[in-house]
Every structure is written in structure tokens, then in C-alpha cells.
Amino acid sequence: QKEVEQNSGPLSVPEGAIASLNCTYSDRGSQSFFWYRQYSGKSPELIMFIYSNGDKEDGRFTAQLNKASQYVSLLIRDSQPSDSATYLCAVNRGGSYIPTFGRGTSLIVHP
């Protein structure tokens, strides 16, 4: 089992809908959780991070963390075609400041 698991997709949603991206992780001691966005041919860029159980909102993005169930999700409200990208989940395992990345979920927002 890979340490950080994501459905590779693609996840296809219509413009204006809510996109829901999920990630599970295997290390119960993980402390920090990140979502990166990667456009085709570009490098990853951080869009959200979360440390505590619950929700964290930033504009159209909401990160949700449930440590008991070992999953973290990213919701994108009012999805736009410009949100079409691969979203990478990253987790800092317990005792480490180095993120372990999932393989990413491809999101396609169609007009």
C-alpha cells in the first residue's frame, strides 16, 4: 500500500459545480497535510495546507481533514475551466518535515 493514495481520475465536473478530491494516508502519526495544484507541463504549487481536524476555507477552496479515518479532501466550489489540473496530496509523516506525495488526481472542468 502506497503511503498516500489518490484516485488518478480523471474527475470531470461541469463549470460551476463542486469538485471533490480525496486522499487517504497510511501513517497515523502524520501531522501536516497539503494540496498542490500542477498544471500540465508545469511544476506543483501549494494551494492549501491543514494541520487540525475539520475544515479550512480559502476562497473557493476548502480542505477537510479527518485524522481518525486518515483522509484529507479538497473541495473546489464554483469550479472553473482554469481549475483543470492535477491535484497532488502531500503528507508529512509523523516526525518528518518532508512531504510524501500521492500520484495526483486529474481534474477536468468542462464549460
Next chain:
Amino acid sequence: DAGVIQSPRHEVTEMGQEVTLRCKPISGHDYLFWYRQTMMRGLELLIYFNNNVPIDDSGMPEDRFSAKMPNASFSTLKIQPSEPRDSAVYFCASNPSLREETQYFGPGTRLLVL
């Protein structure tokens, strides 16, 4: 600041050749990371340095891979001899500290080994 700089941006080589990838981190960043990204394995950490010293190279796939950081503004990742399975995008990233939330990625080097 120009951000993390990598060269070359694209490299096509033949199996058995030596490949050298280069990285210039953001000035003042004490940590430098080398990653490899493939469809099959995703983004994997190969090695990272702190103040020019290699700290963890457990991600380096085999002895064909080596990395150096002779000074604070330059690092190389070398593959000798290269194999087709080394084809991937190689990213360099830097950080001022490990407590920084984000990794500052360079644009990547797309390597194709024929």
C-alpha cells in the same frame, strides 16, 4: 528573486550516456531537494541537502544516480549510465527551512532516454 532555476529544461539522450541536471536554488534557502515525477510512481523524493550537506539519499534509486551540492547556489544530479526507465521529469526544490509549508519548485527538466 528569479525562483529556482533548472537546466536544461529538456534533455534527450541515448541509453548508456551520462546525464547531468543542474539546479540553482533560491538565494538564502538552506534546503535543496531533488524529485522525480513519473506517471507510474508520481512525485518521489530522491535526495535532499541542508547547507550543502546530503541529509537523506534513501530515495536515490541505485548507484547510477549521484547528487552533489558544491556550494549554496548550485547542485547537480547525475545519471551514469542512463537507461530508458530513467525517463521522467526531474524537479529541484528549495526551502528556507523545513517548517516552511510549501516547497518552492523549479520548472523541472524533462528527460527522455532512448
